[in-house]
Amino acid sequence: SQKIEQNSEALNIQEGKTATLTCNYTNYSPAYLQWYRQDPGRGPVFLLLIRENEKEKRKERLKVTFDTTLKQSLFHITASQPADSATYLCALDGGSSNTGKLIFGQGTTLQVKP
């Protein structure tokens, strides 16, 4: 069955550094991958989508890469700020890109220290 792995250990970095989060998947070839941010007590919020034919996507200080050979996506936050502290979830399309069904990873918690 499809499996998504995100680093379960929290990532602690210093303000101003680049945070890099990893999402690995197996037994699947998704048409796209999405990244979400979740703050405590809130629902996930969509950040970025990258398709299987795209190597990289950027939005302001965020950058996502997608390597379908390695079956891996990397999520980068440059010039990180304490306000970036949150849990970040990756999600793969659930088999048919038209249904919108997503399979989520467990998430990685990022802590940016001032």
Next chain:
Amino acid sequence: DAGVIQSPRHEVTEMGQEVTLRCKPISGHNSLFWYRQTMMRGLELLIYFNNNVPIDDSGMPEDRFSAKMPNASFSTLKIQPSEPRDSAVYFCASRKQGDGQPQHFGDGTRLSIL
């Protein structure tokens, strides 16, 4: 525009009681998803609807769980009878039709079954 609205935000009840969670999706969205989130299992899809029709309920844990979507602006998730292991945060999400469209989440219902 209002986002996805869930009620109640918190629910504490005794085991054996019926629990009803409510969701109002974003107007114009035609897909609706119910998720359950726990520390151990992360964010799990329970059921989703397209155009008010249940498409995939394979994530519903057992017959004690049921979901309905009587119209485009309202959905319920019911647990009867409830058990302590049902304690979790339940999220509702909606999305517009279209390849790669993101899901928009409510802020969840935190359910505690004593």
